[in-house]
Amino acid sequence: MKTILVAGANGKTGREVVDLLKGMPNYKPLAMIRNPEQQARFDLMDVDTVIADLEGDLTQATQGVHAVIFAAGSGSQTPAHKTIEVDQNGAIKLIDQAKANGVQKFIMLSSMGADDPDHAPAELNYYLKAKKTADDYLTAAFTNYSIVRPGALTQGAKTNKVSAAKKLNQKGKISRKDVAQVLVDSLTHEHTRNKTFEVLNGKIEIPIALSAL
C-alpha cells in the first residue's frame, strides 16, 4: 500500500480525495489536518492523520509518503497575507519537505487563471499570483508532478466526465467530486506526468480526457 498525503484533507475537495483513496486497493490516504479536533472524523473512517500546519513545522508530514495531493488553500475570504503564507509559501515548504523525504510525485490543485494572473479580475490577482508562484516552484523542483487547474468549484454531483487541456480558453465550473477524481487519477495516468492542465465539467470520460493531454 502506497501512502498518499492529502494536504487540506478536511477541506471540501480534500475530503472527496480521501474518500476516493480509501476505496482503492493500492493506496492509503494520510490526512494532513491542522486541528486535532478534526481527527475524529478520520478515525471513524479508519484513515490515518498527521497534524501539520502549512504555516508551521512540516518536517513530519511527508515521511514515508509515496505521493502528495495538495488540496489545501486559505480560502477567498481570508486576508491576502494568508494567501501568501498558505497557498504560496506553505505549498513551497511542503514541496521542499516532500523532495527531501523522497516523495515520488506531487499533485497540485491549482486554479484556472494561474497561468496569467495579470489578466484575471483584480480581486483574484493576488491569489492567482500566489498559485502561479507555487506552481512554477513545483515544476522546477519535482521530477514527477501534475498541476490541475479547475474552473469554479461546485458541490455538484460526480459525473466522471470533464473537459481537460493545457488551455481550454473558456470559463466554467466543475464539481469538487470530479476534480478529486482527476487528482487521484493523476497518481497513475501517464499522460498527466509533468503536465499542467485546466479542467472543467464536460462530456469526456476522465481517463480519456486525460489521455489527450
Ligand code: NAP
Ligand atoms: P476548502 O474547503 O476551503 O479547504 C481548504 C483546506 O485547506 C481546509 O481543510 C483547510 O483547513 C486547509 N488549510 C487552510 N490553511 C491551512 C494551513 N495553514 N495548514 C494546513 N491546512 C490548511 O477548499 P476547497 O473549496 O476544497 O478548494 C480547494 C482549493 O481549490 C482552494 O484552496 C483553491 O486553491 C483551489 N480552487 C478553488 C476554486 C473555487 O472555486 N473555490 C477554484 C479553483 C481552484 P481547515 O479545515 O482546518 O480550515
